[in-house]
Amino acid sequence: MSETLLKVRGLKIGATVFPPGEKPHDITIVHGVSFDLAPGKVLGLIGESGAGKSTIGLAAMGYGRGGVKITGGEVFVNGRDILKGGIKGLRELRGAEVTYVAQSAAAAFNPAKKLMEQVTEAAISHGKFSKSDAEKRAVALFAKLGLPDPENIGERYPHQVSGGQLQRVMTALALCPEPDLVVFDEPTTALDVTTQIDVLAAIKEAIRDTGVAALYITHDLAVVAQVSDHIMVLRGGNTVEYGDTDQIINAPVDDYTRALVTVRSIDHEEKSPSDNPVLQVKNITARYKGTNFDVLSDINVELHAGQTLAVVGESGSGKSTLARVITGLLPPSHGSIEFGGHTLTPDLPNRPMEDLRELQMIYQMADVAMNPRQTVGTIIGRPLELYFGLRGEEKRKRIRELLEEIEMGDGFVDRYPAELSGGQKQRVCIARCLAAKPKLIICDEVTSALDPLVADGILKLLLDLQKIEDVSYLFITHDLATVRAIADSIAVMYQGRVVRYGPKSEVLAPPFDDYTDLLLSSVPEMELGWLEKVISSRKMESAGN
Amino acid sequence: MKIIPISALIGLFFTFLYFFVAIFAPWIAPYGMAEIVGDVWEPSSSAYWLGTDSIGRDLLTRMIYGGRTTIFIATAATILSFTTGATLGFLAAVSGGWIDQVLSRFVDLIMAIPSLIFALVVLSVMPVTIPVLILVMGLLDATRVFRLSRAVAVDINVMDYVEAAKLRGEGLRWIIFREILPNALSPLVAEMGLRFIFMVLFVSTLSFLGLGVQPPQADWGGIVKENKEGIVYGISAALAPAFAIATLAISVNLVADWVLNRTTSLKGGRG
Numbered sequence: 001m002s003e004t005l006l007k008v009r010g011l012k013i014g015a016t017v018f019p020p021g022e023k024p025h026d027i028t029i030v031h032g033v034s035f036d037l038a039p040g041k042v043l044g045l046i047g048e049s050g051a052g053k054s055t056i057g058l059a060a061m062g063y064g065r066g067g068v069k070i071t072g073g074e075v076f077v078n079g080r081d082i083l084k085g086g087i088k089g090l091r092e093l094r095g096a097e098v099t100y101v102a103q104s105a106a107a108a109f110n111p112a113k114k115l116m117e118q119v120t121e122a123a124i125s126h127g128k129f130s131k132s133d134a135e136k137r138a139v140a141l142f143a144k145l146g147l148p149d150p151e152n153i154g155e156r157y158p159h160q161v162s163g164g165q166l167q168r169v170m171t172a173l174a175l176c177p178e179p180d181l182v183v184f185d186e187p188t189t190a191l192d193v194t195t196q197i198d199v200l201a202a203i204k205e206a207i208r209d210t211g212v213a214a215l216y217i218t219h220d221l222a223v224v225a226q227v228s229d230h231i232m233v234l235r236g237g238n239t240v241e242y243g244d245t246d247q248i249i250n251a252p253v254d255d256y257t258r259a260l261v262t263v264r265s266i267d268h269e270e271k272s273p274s275d276n277p278v279l280q281v282k283n284i285t286a287r288y289k290g291t292n293f294d295v296l297s298d299i300n301v302e303l304h305a306g307q308t309l310a311v312v313g314e315s316g317s318g319k320s321t322l323a324r325v326i327t328g329l330l331p332p333s334h335g336s337i338e339f340g341g342h343t344l345t346p347d348l349p350n351r352p353m354e355d356l357r358e359l360q361m362i363y364q365m366a367d368v369a370m371n372p373r374q375t376v377g378t379i380i381g382r383p384l385e386l387y388f389g390l391r392g393e394e395k396r397k398r399i400r401e402l403l404e405e406i407e408m409g410d411g412f413v414d415r416y417p418a419e420l421s422g423g424q425k426q427r428v429c430i431a432r433c434l435a436a437k438p439k440l441i442i443c444d445e446v447t448s449a450l451d452p453l454v455a456d457g458i459l460k461l462l463l464d465l466q467k468i469e470d471v472s473y474l475f476i477t478h479d480l481a482t483v484r485a486i487a488d489s490i491a492v493m494y495q496g497r498v499v500r501y502g503p504k505s506e507v508l509a510p511p512f513d514d515y516t517d518l519l520l521s522s523v524p525e526m527e528l529g530w531l532e533k534v535i536s537s538r539k540m541e542s543a544g545n
Numbered sequence: 546m547k548i549i550p551i552s553a554l555i556g557l558f559f560t561f562l563y564f565f566v567a568i569f570a571p572w573i574a575p576y577g578m579a580e581i582v583g584d585v586w587e588p589s590s591s592a593y594w595l596g597t598d599s600i601g602r603d604l605l606t607r608m609i610y611g612g613r614t615t616i617f618i619a620t621a622a623t624i625l626s627f628t629t630g631a632t633l634g635f636l637a638a639v640s641g642g643w644i645d646q647v648l649s650r651f652v653d654l655i656m657a658i659p660s661l662i663f664a665l666v667v668l669s670v671m672p673v674t675i676p677v678l679i680l681v682m683g684l685l686d687a688t689r690v691f692r693l694s695r696a697v698a699v700d701i702n703v704m705d706y707v708e709a710a711k712l713r714g715e716g717l718r719w720i721i722f723r724e725i726l727p728n729a730l731s732p733l734v735a736e737m738g739l740r741f742i743f744m745v746l747f748v749s750t751l752s753f754l755g756l757g758v759q760p761p762q763a764d765w766g767g768i769v770k771e772n773k774e775g776i777v778y779g780i781s782a783a784l785a786p787a788f789a790i791a792t793l794a795i796s797v798n799l800v801a802d803w804v805l806n807r808t809t810s811l812k813g814g815r816g
Contacts, residue, residue: 329711356712
């Protein structure tokens with residue numbers, strides 16, 4: 001490294017926290033991180049939530065989110081210490097030398113302004129280009145990023161383009177003022193897996209062609225392996241490992257890095273279908289009130305006792321709607337559901353209590369699936385009261401057993417959900433389901449909101465519980481790695497239809513139909529050069545483009 | 546949480562003082578409620594701290610008894626409006642469909658008529674007694690509480706934990722009182738402070754217009770009415786109730802603010 005664009009030395013960042021019931025106090029969230037970035041290179045910052053990766057990324061622009069202060073260290077951009085430049089120095093830096101791409105493009109764009117106006121704003125206000133030159137540059141960037149109709153797309157409003165396209169427009173926005181450094185903060189995390197790799201490829205190409213340096217922040221090691229030259233693994237505000245991409249992926253030194261590299265390697269042997277299905281979905285067609293198209297059309301799947309059926313598809317494929325139909329929240333317009341040997345009443349209010357007990361559900365967002373004003377004890381205890389009439393000591397004993405089963409001690413009984421970590425919250429939700437002694441649990445994206453290692457723990461727990469309780473899972477997910485880890489049979493959904501269905505070994509074996517191939521090939525792998533290989537061999541464009 | 550901010554302490558002190566005086570009025574007041582003790586509009590003296598009123602009754606005594614009536618009516622009407630308004634609002638939000646439509650449109654209808662005019666019309670055909678007053682004020686104000694609690698509950702109703710409760714087979718009562726109410730408490734408490742003061746003003750207005758508390762019963766609006774002529778002659782007797790209403794309004798809202806802050810940070814709840 002002859003020349004250094006970004007030099008960070010001993011960066012310390014603090015924040016003020018307001019824990020419930022205590023006095024506010026200061027904590028340190030980044031403990032002295034140092035790294036260098038040469039022009040045109042990409043550094044991946046990776047870690048779980050709370051690792052400080054976004055905070056470090058924003059510090060490269062001299063910015064701290066609400067309540068966050070940079071308390072020590074130095075950040076040099078082009079040899080200038082930006083933390084000493086004052087407001088004026090920062091104004092010259094941001095949007096001119098360093099730009100930013102946010103995670104949620106939909107939330108980051110002003111919905112009332114046309115895209116072109118927003119893309120060219122920084123370049124014009126910093127006096128880098130005239131209006132017409134900036135617009136020419138924007139059109140060129142749109143074309144480079146593979147956006148359709150680059151000449152006219154700038155005339156649209158943010159809601160008129162898809163999520164994947166909007167993320168590319170944001171990349172164009174960041175590149176428009178010809179910055180030296182772009183901070184990408186989880187740019188593909190909110191996108192569907194099939195859209196993600198197109199955007200990833202577009203970003204990678206744009207970085208290479210414009211010669212800009214980048215900080216690429218993500219929690220997905222497989223993604224960062226595709227785009228970066230160096231990787232820094234962070235945990236709790238400390239550097240765990242820092243090296244070039246090849247070394248981190250193929251020869252990790254630290255235990256934590258090794259765990260990240262080998263995540264989702266659960267071995268699960270597929271069970272063969274028995275002859276007594278717990279759940280049979282027969283010719284289900286459904287639509288939402290007031291719409292005129294079917295969200296689900298003619299769905300037929302079966303789930304056997306003690307097994308797991310994974311329903312896979314991207315957003316909008318109808319997989320969550322299927323769960324709503326089975327639970328009775330959305331009565332189908334056609335077809336029926338057999339559960340435990342009898343036909344379920346289509347709408348929820350008329351279902352007998354026994355059916356409600358045997359069919360439980362776990363949600364994606366554990367923090368909104370639990371009443372924030374109830375303690376863990378109340379949350380788990382309620383089904384015991386409601387279904388089994390347990391009271392007093394008997395109920396407390398059962399709650400303790402359940403907490404034991406989900407690998408949490410009975411010290412948690414009086415805690416509120418806000419006092420639990422993401423993984424613990426999801427465990428409590430699982431315990432709430434188990435309390436009902438159900439035959440079937442519908443798991444709706446239960447691991448999507450969790451960090452990879454935490455998600456792994458939840459999946460292992462679910463598998464263990466399946467062995468003990470002989471419960472069946474209907475597992476809704478977009479993540480094929482999860483499916484490989486736990487499914488016995490798989491249904492692939494696309495635009496409201498099941499396009500492929502069968503035992504795991506058959507569904508995941510060639511020959512594939514076009515959509516399954518696209519889906520399977522879109523899952524990032526921990527392998528250098530994977531992205532180029534996939535892009536060149538794809539049969540089908542993803543729907544999100 | 547253990548430290549009560551100074552503003553809340555001041556609010557608490559004055560609110561308690563007013564309620565204390567209201568409850569123990571017969572023991573605190575120096576004279577009888579309707580007892581004529583001196584001349585018309587005597588200035589304040591050691592015998593009559595605030596002077597006397599338009600027919601020679603002790604003004605402090607009148608203020609104390611007046612506060613008792615006003616605070617009692619306002620409190621009762623607030624409780625009535627919150628229980629009916631919040632229950633119906635939550636019910637409308639959770640049930641949806643035609644129940645929601647009927648309740649909401651009915652409330653819109655009532656709200657389309659200015660509540661003071663509505664109250665005057667009702668009170669002019671009904672016997673003006675304290676229970677009727679409370680009922681009219683409470684039910685009219687319940688429409689506002691209905692709108693607020695319905696809006697809050699609609700947001701909470703779509704949370705996954707409410708859906709989970711429905712899937713579990715919980716009844717309407719559990720969903721309204723155990724899932725929704727605890728999470729809707731913060732905005733409702735804030736509104737309650739405000740509503741209570743509006744009730745004080747409302748009953749005072751009605752009394753001032755002659756359709757509220759009837760003489761010889763004292764209440765703050767009535768005291769203004771009885772002494773309003775005095776203002777022309779530089780007699781400040783009519784300002785005493787105004788001052789009382791203002792201090793009560795401020796102190797109750799200081800308390801409401803504090804309760805609001807407390808409940809939003811409590812156990813990391815909504816907010």
